[in-house]
Amino acid sequence: MQDVRGPVSDRLLAAIGARPVHALVNNAGIGAPARPLDSVDPTTILDAVDVNVVGPLRMAQALLPMLLAAPTPLIINVSSRLGSLTAQAAGDFADRRTSYAYRVSKSAQNMLTIALAQELAGRVRCWAVHPGSLTTAMGGAGAATAPWEAASRLGRLLDSTDTASPRYLSLDGPDLRW
Numbered sequence: 001m002q003d004v005r006g007p008v009s010d011r012l013l014a015a016i017g018a019r020p021v022h023a024l025v026n027n028a029g030i031g032a033p034a035r036p037l038d039s040v041d042p043t044t045i046l047d048a049v050d051v052n053v054v055g056p057l058r059m060a061q062a063l064l065p066m067l068l069a070a071p072t073p074l075i076i077n078v079s080s081r082l083g084s085l086t087a088q089a090a091g092d093f094a095d096r097r098t099s100y101a102y103r104v105s106k107s108a109q110n111m112l113t114i115a116l117a118q119e120l121a122g123r124v125r126c127w128a129v130h131p132g133s134l135t136t137a138m139g140g141a142g143a144a145t146a147p148w149e150a151a152s153r154l155g156r157l158l159d160s161t162d163t164a165s166p167r168y169l170s171l172d173g174p175d176l177r178w
């Protein structure tokens with residue numbers, strides 16, 4: 001297991017060696033408790049950005065040579081529909097108690113996905129993927145998708161020949177609005 005808050009480990013890089021990497025799935029993620037503005041601790045936002053944005057950046061940087069060695073490589077950043085600026089601005093989630101740290105970091109992760117897709121255009125596909133409302137400790141009230149089901153859907157997605165990049169999609173519905 002790789003702690004994405006620091007440099008990519010030599011052990012992980014040695015295990016991969018010079019073999020092509022066909023897919024990088026950045027699934028590490030943290031949030032923080034939902035709090036009103038007057039009690040938000042700014043360090044929770046910095047911590048979430050370190051894990052949810054800088055972690056995937058570190059992984060992409062370290063594995064880029066191996067990704068470029070694969071015929072149709074794919075980077076998937078496991079995001080959230082709560083990272084959609086369009087949906088947030090429209091008030092789609094105004095009734096949800098979600099932390100500043102989570103919303104801000106997932107929006108930034110989506111921007112990372114776009115920036116990677118633009119720089120790596122034609123060489124590496126880059127997708128932000130909302131796994132669904134998962135029945136995990138981070139899942140909200142009414143979550144209905146078991147983690148194993150989301151993992152199975154994600155596994156099928158890895159076989160996709162879709163060349164769109166960037167792409168923002170949901171495992172349990174249509175593509176999302178950035």
